[in-house]
Amino acid sequence: MTKHPTPANNTRIGFHYFPDTLHYRDSDLNAWLPELKALGAKWLTLVAPQDRAIPESFIRGIIDAGIEPVLHFHLTMKSLPRADSLSLLFQVYADWGVQYVALFNRPNCHSQWSDDKWVQQDLVERFLDIYIPLCETVCHAGLTSVFPPLEPGGDFWDTAFLRTSLQSLVRRGHQRLLDRLVLGAYAWAENLPLNWGAGGPERWPGARPYYTPPEEEDHKGFRIFDWYTTISEAVLEEKLPILLLAAGVRPGDQRDLNVPAVDAEEHANRNLILARHLAGDIETIHDDIRLEPIPEHVLAGNFWLLAAAQNSPEAEASWYKVNGTTLPIVQKIKDWVSGLGEGQQQSYDNPPRQNHRANHKKNKPIKHYLLLPAYEWGVANWHLEITRPFIKKHMPTVGFSMQEASTAEKVTIVGGEQSFPPEEVEQLRAVGCLVEQVSGDGTSIATQLDKL
Incomplete structure (x- = not known):
């Protein structure tokens, strides 16, 4: 076989x-x-x-x-x-x-x-x-x-x-x-x-x-x-x-x-x-x-x-x-x-399909993903601080991986083109993610997140 x-x-x-x-x-x-x-x-x-x-x-x-x-x-x-x-x-x-x-x-x-x-x-x-x-x-x-x-x-x-x-x-x-x-x-x-x-x-x-x-x-x-x-x-x-x-x-x-x-x-x-x-x-x-x-x-x-x-x-x-x-x-x-x-x-008669992927699920496994930028030197503390109210309110999965984000139904991106090139953001939409993106200085990001 x-x-x-x-x-x-x-x-x-x-x-x-x-x-x-x-x-x-x-x-x-x-x-x-x-x-x-x-x-x-x-x-x-x-x-x-x-x-x-x-x-x-x-x-x-x-x-x-x-x-x-x-x-x-x-x-x-x-x-x-x-x-x-x-x-x-x-x-x-x-x-x-x-x-x-x-x-x-x-x-x-x-x-x-x-x-x-x-x-x-x-x-x-x-x-x-x-x-x-x-x-x-x-x-x-x-x-x-x-x-x-x-x-x-x-x-x-x-x-x-x-x-x-x-x-x-x-x-x-x-x-x-x-x-x-x-x-x-x-x-x-x-x-x-x-x-x-x-x-x-x-x-x-x-x-x-x-x-x-x-x-x-x-x-x-x-x-x-x-x-x-x-x-x-x-x-x-x-x-x-x-x-x-x-x-x-x-x-x-x-x-x-x-x-x-x-x-x-x-x-x-x-x-x-x-x-x-x-x-x-x-x-x-x-x-x-x-x-x-x-x-x-x-x-x-x-x-x-x-x-x-x-x-x-x-x-x-x-x-x-x-x-x-x-x-x-x-x-x-x-x-x-x-x-x-x-x-x-x-x-x-369409019996159950033999699937080699044990983790096959009907829906995207993550409901909401908060995608934050990561740098060579690590993660910016101020990104974590300004997003804290948003995290407490919406309880999203928080991470720094574009690939992991692609498995979410909804993705909120914090950061502009320098951190997340437009073609990568478009790929998220292409695979069926609902994408929101906010950028700017700390005050601007906090204000935008509060409105979401």
Whole structure:
């Protein structure tokens, strides 16, 4: 069994939510949660903004329904945040019960880099120079880091990118990071056989980067996890867990030009087979061929794409349309889920979630936090004196830690920009804290506090 957390009664069936960060209101949760339950969802990929938190009510609503959220931060090498600017977000998400965070998206593609950075040597090493500090921040918050999904093939061949990355992490001595690492992947089935590439490079030794001989199969199919597993075993001597952050068959897919493009009916039939296969249906058959079992270390397959805005370039692939209609796959999966036998039906009844965080709480653990400045030489006595009446009146938790303050519902800050930079204060608001700030001389601060 994997040492990484999974939802109770894990069927491994999941979905990729909207491909943007604009649909996290309470009304969105109320609209989509019944649909996700009817589809048997146990996992959900959420695109996470880097400048604010997804609302707590949305995150907790998903988790309380027995669904494991995977937060995917689409960072690019063109505009990079500092690790400390994300640390508050990671800590708050962990306190809310989030367990998986993926950083970056398709870093093996030129589009994710500026032109001058892309053409320099040692691309993977330069990526890791940026990725490792951010990944360590994720781990420090108690979260599980997901190595970014790579574009299958890509401008820098993905299997080479992955192998070099793992080798470098070993060489640099980041064993603790590797112990907590999960591999992200995109598993596009296209219009190829669903067993395409099964067995990995050991079965298909003739497949080469950018060239697959006619008699061979490559990794660019649903079974991409077989190829990534071979790499992790060769480098680390173990099978790293794998999350398919987006997977399945998309309308119009036609990699094999000798086979018709995927239409709505084929989209429904093939994705239903994959859903059954993920859930452990050992009798799954496609084109009269029994599909090979999906290994246990593949934690989930999140189907692309639940929904998209009307003007989104991904709207054609969405299962739910803006006009209220759905692709045929929606009803097929709902019928299959509702028709499961009693033994399997338990997987969809939202039992208590297996949570690796013993201190997971419904609300922020601190109601009110008084944040005072601390200096290299210590704490100013006059700050303690002028805040004494406020402390006696409101009885807040008193401290000097921005990170601790982020776990409070309300934060009162004493001090100006010199002690608390505006970007740090904004991070508190971004993670859902109600923030009040007072500054000035002693008399001014005392007067302002008296009015609060």
